[in-house]
Amino acid sequence: MSACCLAVSAAFGQTAATSSVAPTNSSPWDVAATAGLTLTRGNSKTLLGVAKITGDKKWDAGKNELSLDADGAYGESTLNGREQSTTEQLHGFAQYNRLFSERFYGLLRIEGLHDRIADINYRITASTGAGYFFIKETNDILKGEVGPGYIYEQDHGVPNDTTHSYAILRLAERYDHKFNPHAKLWESIEVEPQVDKFSNYIVNSEIGIEAQLTKKLSEQTYIQDFYHSDPAPHRLKNDVKLVAALSYKF
Template sequence: MLQKKYFWMNLVCFYFLFTLSFEIKAVFSDEIKMIDGNILEGEIGKVNEEAFSFRKEDGSEIDIQLKDVNFISKGNEIIIVNHSKEGLSILRLPKPENISIKNIDYTTTDTLILPGTEIESTEVADEETEQILEFTDDGQPSDTDKKVQSTSEQPSSVSAEEVVQTEEKEVIPPQRTWKGNVDAGMNIKDGNTESATTHIKGSYANIRSLDNIFFDALILYETVTDKATDEDVETANEQRATGKYEYKHTLRLYSFFNQYFEHDEIERLSYRSISSPGVGYRFIDKEHLKYKAEAGPAYTYERFHGGITDEYLGIRIGQYLDWRILDTITFYAKAEYVQSAENTSDWRVDSGLGVRHNLTKSIALSLELLDQYDNTPAEGAEKEDRTLIGSVGYSF
């Protein structure tokens, strides 16, 4: 009798868990297609003019900016977010059964293609009127939209196969999320003093919906000719590189891992490595103005000429500012502080600020001041090292 009781209890529990799994799956029925092609599944929460909260299937919650979204599938609707120079516009369509936004793409004819279904060929957005179309539950335009549509010819109902047969379409790829630039400069001086200075620097940034990837590098070389001996003397010979990964927990809060490398012959530094994970926060995150600060533990390893090494654990604090003053002019600044936990006098500050002016879409001029201060430099080296460089760059 007791075994029978346990059997029915287990059966009821199994039925409850089996039903609950379907209920949970039903709750997380919303789909988001980002401009970088990523597909997110979960539940849409609070919505405002610029962003909305989104609860993923694993239970974590993130904030998503509307400008990073192409399609939204919610309930019996498909919402298309159209991106234009004037801003964002939204088109809402009834969702056919068994259709996922994974199968939907834009075409050059601005026709929405829903595979295997009878669809209405509808313009995604009218750039002149920026009219936002609303659809009722039965799939018909609302009264407001009928007035707008009455002034233009009504499109005919066609199938996806007919669209493919009547015209050749080109699928528009997801919007590019990465950008970069390569800059170079050279200065030659002749007369009382002969010198030659060259530098190359580059940067890469990939800003995606869930994470960011950054990389930048600098090569600087300078020689001065000694008039007495007619020999070239190196006054600058250094290389720097930084790689960084950021994961967005919300629109403003993120975690990161930062890796820095440096080589400097003048400082007799074979190489310096600073590895630092941590947490950061975007205090200002607007199109024209961005400011963020971050902090975390840091591991520093240094090797100098002669086999001398130094390594220590400490903290790293960084802050970054990007200000687009005009459409073609950007001001940027950064400051990074690294402090040893073992020796309070062992610390360094790496800072820089610059201005970049875009002459064309691809060609730019930049002027940058770099400053490094090491409170415990190598023997014979100065504590502070300042460099002012001007560059002509190519943006891609």
């Protein structure tokens, strides 16, 4: 099956205050929007659409950071006249960081997920904790986060849906590296074990590269892996997504 994915990314921010207005140390929002579409025709007909919007803001001389993310994907296929959904997912998170020093910060995070194919009606994860920048340089940033959290989830079931909740320990890290002004790499891993049953855990990971083609156009390729050791009945533990996209910056 052949597939192609195109994405357009737009970022904008507000201009600096005029001389008639007292200057502030609040920086503008950085907003990016991405959309992609995959189509195949022939022995089978498939459709896959993805969309994503992110927003990041720093203020108070960089001591406060807020990150917002919302993304979704929908896919369907038709084979021998039979149509079925292959992807139906909505996901989003909000995270607030408060820096107490150049490297140490506290955080609050809330995340939501709906995945009909994985039989997850909804999963809400709330967590807090502390983070630390092990490396904070121009071309390299490595940070880790740890703290308690809580998951509230409802899985689709027959004849009845099942709801469960439990406390977790959230462990996360992210690394960003710039090879040069035109190429960069990133990777992240997040592990969330149930505190009273470590055999039940969730692992989310991502690794990707970006190569700048022109001043505004770049190519991104990344892999996302979502693993749940105790999935909904009759569902696989692992979901992997490979994305190749073009990104345009205004």
